[in-house]
Amino acid sequence: MAAHPLSDHFPGPVDPRLHARLLVPQESDREQLTEFIYDLLMQAATTEHLLSMQYLFACFTMKKYPEEFADYQPGASSPPQQAINEIRLAQIEVIRRWEANMLMVAREEMEHLCYVQNLLAILDKPPYLFRPNFPVPASSFPLQKPVNLMAFSNPAIQVFRYWEKPSHLPVPDPLKSYEMPDQLRPLFEAVPHPEAKPFDPEAMHAQASGWLLDLLDGKMDMNLRAQIADPLQNGTAFNSIEGLYFVIKYAFKLGLEYKIIEGKNMERIVNEHFGFNMQLNPLVLGQYYTYVEQSIQQIIEEGEGVWGVPPPLGSHFWVFQNILDELGSSETTRGLPFQPALPVAYNPTVAQNQDRHLASLQHGAQGDAAIYKVDNPVAVKAMILFNTVYNTMLQMLNGFFADYEIDQTTGLRPNHVNAYFQTVFYPFMTMIVRPLGELVCRLPASASYQPGSGRVPPVTAGPDFLIDIPVYDSAQRHSSVQAMKDVGDYTAAFNQMVALCKELANDCAGAGYHIANYQQVDARDFPACFNYLAESIGRISLNFSAYWDGAMKAPVSSRGFQNFPDTYN
């Protein structure tokens, strides 16, 4: 039988046996294929989510003020000290530029996560916003390295470059970085550094065809199916993001073209930009596959380059490569030891139970050693606040993606969707998550810390983005981040955050903790920052309820306003 040519070049002719099989669909095919793609999309969502939070964490750890260098002495009059000050001031500028680029990369991973939620909508599945706690073992992640919360550092950026590199490009093993902490090494050593080889679409095509044929015939290897169903527990079946997205795309294409599955939920396609580069046509009715293909193309293109084509200069890969280049030269050209990040603990956590971390469950004592239990009571409270904020944000995102719709003419959304939209992106991520993350990274990690003259503590805490469930409990992976149904539940969560912020303002003042630059003109120390967060969250709560009830509407009518054209937004 001749191979069936698909309507475009990707991914080449369908395997004749698969083509023949798809021409005589069976009753179970729809469910089998849908669940298969659903599993893959959950893995893709988890991957994008992990990468984004990992990058955010590294950004939170970066020094912002020259006072965060121990040898910076503002107002010094001796020429040698002035020379040191000048170097530190210069380095703070460089660090800021790195962080600006990395924050953009983190935002683009969020955009990718949004695209995956759109693909789940097309599949008629709910949003998926769970991710395992850090550290995530290499075996559970499709890129063959563990995912850690790492302060900005040479090994961290080497890992980030590795995530975003084209398959064919060899890069050194981040494990060989002299700065790689000993406690993280076993997690990296668990999977050998892979040899770089070009992504082979033909081989992947053959493999995917075989998988799909076996899947539909009920002959798929049980271990393989288990890996696809639960890569966290059983290990992933993929060794590249390109491979994962290739199979998603291929399965979608066959499912839609052979009408095994139907595209659904056009109204759930989110295309609001949030400052992202979301320019795909959201009107997907009748052209679902085009949307699948274009969104996956963009995800890959913004990362490591498309299917073996070298990455563009603005890609994530080049962001990290450039940072590594500059990082290498900074110390040698300035002549002073250079630590661009605060001394934030690796994989900090406030989790009480071992079953919260895959690393502990799968690597025992070595996994435990890679986790730092923060015990400073103020830092613990701040981390709990952060986790309340983060988990509430996930619940709001879940509600937003699950119920999204917009009137394409008026721009109006249903009230509760509008409440999510007006809350979870612009104010919440920007005004709460980021500043709070930065504050946590400036608090001491250890209960034994004694404050001294506003200098940075020897080890500082960091947000652990904890989702506090047993990680192997697959039911809770869904329920823990489900949207709340009652606006009162959100109000209660906001109120809890406000109370914690106010407590933290007092706690920091009482403990004598300071941000290192607190004596600078206009500096805002811990109490001012936590009180400002309390004010903002309190007002967010009022707005949220008003949007939910329809008392507040948005967007506002633009009576006589000359608005920006799209390109200026």
Place this chain on the structure above:
Amino acid sequence: MPTLSISFDGFFLCRLATDPDPSAEQRGVSGFTYAIAGETLLEPSIWSQAKDVQATYGMKAPEFTDPLASNPVFNIMNIREASPDYEVYNQRGIGITVNEVQYNGEPYPNLLGKLKGGLVRFENRPASNGPWKGPIFEGRNQITSDGDPDRFTVNPMVFSISSPDDSKKVLRRFDPMSFSQPDAQLYQIFPNEEVVRRLPTQRFALSNTGLQQVGIDPDNIGAHFTNRLLWLQGKVVEAESMGKTALAEAYRSRHYAVNFFTQATGPTVLSNRLLSRIPLRQLYNHTLRGTAQMQPPPLFDDAFFAPFKVDTTKEWELLYYLGQYDGDLMSGFCSGTLSLPVQPLS
């Protein structure tokens, strides 16, 4: 009722954090406004006069002073120089001043002679402004705005005019955001209805008039930042040749921000943030209605304005444009008119 109109214009300084930075960000990272080496932290106050900036923050330290600056005003802390093509800004510097006085629509030279060059200020009112040193554009990233991320109020609103030598305040009026709670901060005023009268009433995304006021060619807006980039490249070299390492990096950061937010060479869709702000201006049109029972009470110097007498129990109408915000300089342009209800001249 007869009207005395006082018109004003000039550049203001506003070092506010910009989206996607949080609004209390003090260094500037992901937004297009940065506090760079040699400057104080970002603080969102609107500064109407360079001399007030100097009085508060002093002069730049020697290692951050540019001996080649085109105007001494750029030796003041936090006030930046532009490339030479932005001639109007470099010549005028920061300062909003009176430029016209009219009585019932006709020029009134007798008063203009005394008032021309008078210093116009948007003043602070700490009781309703939290920790900031001056009035601010407060949106808190859509927390206190109304869903339109670009519709900000100026709050608190205390408008004043001083004599040209700044020896005497001749006029001042407070406008409470909430008449019933004049000391309320903006975030405390909910729901938003009371705020609406102080929001912009019109927005001009591409204002030729505004651009002409500051000397930018509306047909070639892109050149404004292209010239800036080239100039900043030169300043980096100059600073390095003077051995001013930190100043060179500070110029590099300015260059980076202008490049990132105009040239789309980075992994960004924020590429038009700077370009979109330069042609934009918004029209505010509201009254000043503070009473004698509120602090500060209305002030009108009868002797200075003689023969005019104004009724301080009536509302004064203030119309003003704010716009042409240059994110690199953190400076924008203000022009407007205060209309005072005066008793008829005999």
